[in-house]
Amino acid sequence: MSRHEVTTRRVLYKIPGMRSVPTTDDSFIGADGQPLPIRVYEAIRPRTDTTASPIVVLVEGYPSAGFQKHMGCTFMEMEWTISMAQLVAASGVTAVTHSNRDPPPDARALLRHLGAGGRRVGIWAVSGHGPVALEAAASATCAVLINPVTKDFYPETPLYIARAGKDETPGLNVALDALMARAIAENRPISVVNHADAPHAFDLCHASEMTRFVLQQGLAFLRLYLRA
Numbered sequence: 433m434s435r436h437e438v439t440t441r442r443v444l445y446k447i448p449g450m451r452s453v454p455t456t457d458d459s460f461i462g463a464d465g466q467p468l469p470i471r472v473y474e475a476i477r478p479r480t481d482t483t484a485s486p487i488v489v490l491v492e493g494y495p496s497a498g499f500q501k502h503m504g505c506t507f508m509e510m511e512w513t514i515s516m517a518q519l520v521a522a523s524g525v526t527a528v529t530h531s532n533r534d535p536p537p538d539a540r541a542l543l544r545h546l547g548a549g550g551r552r553v554g555i556w557a558v559s560g561h562g563p564v565a566l567e568a569a570a571s572a573t574c575a576v577l578i579n580p581v582t583k584d585f586y587p588e589t590p591l592y593i594a595r596a597g598k599d600e601t602p603g604l605n606v607a608l609d610a611l612m613a614r615a616i617a618e619n620r621p622i623s624v625v626n627h628a629d630a631p632h633a634f635d636l637c638h639a640s641e642m643t644r645f646v647l648q649q650g651l652a653f654l655r656l657y658l659r660a
Contacts, residue, residue, distance in 0.1 A: 435504035441636045442515035444628045445647040449476055450515070450522035460530070460545040463537030471508055472540070473521040485526040486552040486658035488519055491568055493540055493561030496531040506531065512558075520556065523651045525658060527556075538620060539568040547571070552658045556650070559601075559633060574657035576650040579604070579632055582611045590621035592653040594646045597628035604632070623653060 454474045459467040462607055475485035492499070500506045508529045517527035522582040528546060532538035546603040547553045555575035557565030562580025570587040580594040581604060593612060599605050615622040627646050630638050635647060 433465050439503050439505050441559045442511045443635050444543055444639045445519060445644045447519065447522050450518040453518045453521040453652050463534055463541045466537060468531050470528050471547050472528040475521050475524050475526040479522055484485045484551060487526045487528055487546050488520050488554045488556050488654055489542060490527060491557040491565040492530060492532055492562035493535050493557065495533065495535060498502050502550050508602045516556065525654055535564045536567050540571055543568055544649060554654050555659050574654065576653060578635060582607045586611060586615055586620065590657055592623045594650065595626045595629040596632055596634050597626055598630060601632050603626040625649060
């Protein structure tokens with residue numbers, strides 16, 4: 433099966449050094465007790481900084497086998513996933529991509545694995561990966577969600593949410609607006625930006641200063657809460 437065209441697109445924001453970020457392949461123990469692969473994109477940090485970098489997980493919200501069958505490649509092999517992890521790492525925070533068998537419990541298992549010893553762990557997720565990311569965010573320090581599909585759950589974790597004003601996914605913004613209204617009414621730690629002219633997946637298809645600003649602010653949010 434050939435790859436779906438969207439899997440060949442890289443994120444529409446670039447910073448120096450991101451393509452040269454070093455990577456390491458590793459594994460973690462999934463919720464069923466069996467190993468699952470991860471790829472670690474090492475943070476680019478000053479040589480004088482010898483502390484362990486915090487980590488951001490790019491959460492996969494669909495079962496990996498089904499995702500690969502539908503898209504023609506794994507989530508870890510998507511150019512969006514690769515370029516977003518490179519962007520996070522070049523911004524000074526280690527990024528991790530992963531595979532799964534059962535998305536929610538495997539995401540929680542990965543966060544426990546990475547957070548062992550008190551290491552700070554954040555989340556970055558987009559689109560249909562949102563429901564799993566929201567659930568996993570309860571075990572994270574903070575989370576960035578870009579035009580996410582939502583669920584009837586809101587964690588205590590600080591969230592940065594980017595809304596695509598012209599999102600064409602039926603019902604997505606209606607549910608997202610309700611989630612954000614609830615968060616504000618309950619005085620939760622939430623940061624919201626409305627990209628008014630943006631369609632769904634604007635980080636792949638809407639090359640504009642506002643798109644770059646939204647991503648810059650998401651990265652700044654991570655650095656703030658992860659103290660990177």
